[in-house]
Amino acid sequence: MPNVDLAALTRPSVLSAIREFDDLGQEEFLRRRGFAEARNFRLVYRGRFYDSKAIAGVAHGYATGYFADNREFSGGLATVSDCLTALGFVVDHGGKHARGGLMWDLESTKVFTRNGKQAAYKFVLLLWAAADITSRDRLIPLSEVRNELAELLVPFAVADSAPHPADPWVALRHSGWWELEEPEGVDTAAMRHEELRALAVKEDLRAGVTETVHSRLGEPQWRGEAIALLTRRVGALADPDRAGWLAEKLGLWGKSQGMVGIG
Numbered sequence: 001m002p003n004v005d006l007a008a009l010t011r012p013s014v015l016s017a018i019r020e021f022d023d024l025g026q027e028e029f030l031r032r033r034g035f036a037e038a039r040n041f042r043l044v045y046r047g048r049f050y051d052s053k054a055i056a057g058v059a060h061g062y063a064t065g066y067f068a069d070n071r072e073f074s075g076g077l078a079t080v081s082d083c084l085t086a087l088g089f090v091v092d093h094g095g096k097h098a099r100g101g102l103m104w105d106l107e108s109t110k111v112f113t114r115n116g117k118q119a120a121y122k123f124v125l126l127l128w129a130a131a132d133i134t135s136r137d138r139l140i141p142l143s144e145v146r147n148e149l150a151e152l153l154v155p156f157a158v159a160d161s162a163p164h165p166a167d168p169w170v171a172l173r174h175s176g177w178w179e180l181e182e183p184e185g186v187d188t189a190a191m192r193h194e195e196l197r198a199l200a201v202k203e204d205l206r207a208g209v210t211e212t213v214h215s216r217l218g219e220p221q222w223r224g225e226a227i228a229l230l231t232r233r234v235g236a237l238a239d240p241d242r243a244g245w246l247a248e249k250l251g252l253w254g255k256s257q258g259m260v261g262i263g
Helices: 011-024 026-033 052-064 077-086 102-107 121-131 142-156 166-174 193-203 211-216 220-237 240-249
Strands: 041-045 048-051 090-093 178-180 206-209
Touching (some): 011 026, 011 052, 026 052, 041 077, 041 102, 041 220, 048 052, 048 102, 052 077, 077 090, 102 211, 102 220, 121 142, 121 220, 121 240, 142 166, 142 240, 166 178, 166 193, 206 211, 220 240
Antiparallel strands (some): 041 048, 041 090
């Protein structure tokens, strides 16, 4: 049996494995190639997720002629993840028992539903935040951006009335992406959404991306994938045209490899 040498992987071989995954779909790709679904490590490319260990094994075949299967190498941080990262890809990962990392959090985020329609509000807000992390403070008062956010949210309304910017402003507080400052002496843990929204407006609560996300958004490759992923999520919940309008409004066209072929 040939030795598996992940150092033999090249960027073109990884892209070939990604194309095979896209052609077959995840389930058939994993079945044919003898891999299981990823738990903690996922390659993110153009805003979409791929089982990183499976991609590495198939990419090894495209690079060397030997297609490794699941039993022949480790898919952890010091092996597959480091290898793919060194080739310029983004690998999303969480803790030892996690289902995923920050990127996967976006894929599994629960959203508001009204009239049978799912709202893209959270992703509109995060895309707005990711579009510009250099010209404003990380945490800012709601009043400073309320009108700007209101304009961005209008096309994504799922109810008769336009969405209020305070809704996603507070709804994201349990996300690993968002930090909401709480007034001193106020316990918001037991507050209903409506109460917290009213408090955010009254107290002009500051919010913004977490320190971890802010730091990662400073990395061009990670930021590009985050923008592509957020744009895809907006397009899936609303439609690709509105997602394209938002990306253009935020000046994101050309800044992310995922802007082409949204949805």
